Amino acid sequence: MNNPHPLLEKCMHTTPEPQVAIVTATRLLPNRLEYLKLLHESLRAQEGASWEWALSLDGADPERLPPQIANDPRVKIHPIPRSVGAATARNLATNRVSAPYMTYCDDGDLLPPGSLALRYHRAVETGLGWIAGRSADLFPDGTTRTWECPTPPGRHLAGDVWTYWSSPEKTIPIGPTTLLARTSPVLAAGGHGGLIQGRTT
Template sequence: MSSLISIITPVYDPRPAFLSAAYDSLAEQVLPPGWAWEWIVQEDGESGIAERLLPGDDPRIRFARGRRGGVAITRNLGLSRAAGALVKNLDQDDVLTPGVLARDVEALADPAIGWVTSRALDLLPDGTTAGVGGEPGPGPIPRRTVVERWRANGHHLPVHPATLCLRRSLAVALGGWMAVPGSDDTGLLIAASTVVTGWFTGEPGLLYRRWPGQVSAGEAHSEPVERALRMRLISERADELAALFD
């Protein structure tokens, strides 16, 4: 396995302070000896805003632009450019906690583990944090556990999809982030967790920013008809994958 982890961040109309905070949290990571990271900053559009907001002299940042296609397509364009054996999502408004990349790398050193998630804390507008709750205990997560708990809990995940780190080969085999209008990270997490054992790290790995402008806080994201269609397709894909691997 190569000793590079690729962090993939789709960018569209970012808040400068939020994007800078995401970079700072990445720059402060300390990786195991021999490991390095690259940051794939993939813009959903052609404005070049990310290049103007982020340091142009950090060779670890790899900028790219593309025609507007939405967040899932933008993530997948980033995936196509990723050179690391491991890939990790980082949304443009979120913040990594110290040591999370090292913990992800350590968990994925076990060849039986295909993906890792960690505890997430909500980052509130006043700068305080709050626990999400409902996570499993730290350790391995057997295949199909995530989808079964997701279905039993009204399509609410037991682990946070924004914390996902997985083998690039697995992400590619599953088609990357799922091409649905929202919940694309849920689709990839459930697909990965259906075919291979994962790992949950109990230490917080992400500060998930809660703010009025986030897409998941908008009315369109929770519109019931579209949401039901997304959940149905994610669930059906999990069943078809399970049939192939059982």
């Protein structure tokens, strides 16, 4: 990695214990498997923070997992006998992560280089309970469009983020899949919000 970010330089040698857990709910649908493999490749390319991947199989047969994912010791597979929906599937896996920090990824997401480390080390250095960032949509022609959340960059006091959500019809003030948070408060809050089977994976 050329000219790494200063935060990455501080922790290029990671410990074997996972520092960040990535939680993903998936039904292993045939049209999503290639995306899931790309997500795994983007995790393997992360430097500066050790990770575990809690992969919650929402009613899916574990035999359908691509071998490179199934055989990665950092991947913790959590099969669920029947589909329960994305939010519940995430929470069942969240209850079993061991890392002190966690984030969510959908089975069609990619993490850019340094994504985990930059958010993790910033959270540790500042003592913040959670950090959110920007995300970008990747189109078939290779172009991207960055999503700008309504909340301005910087540190916000507890409860302030919601002041940037002007109405339920407007865009929510943060990108949920960009959140990296301490695991213990996430568990104390009941995990990932969502209706049971309100959204399929």
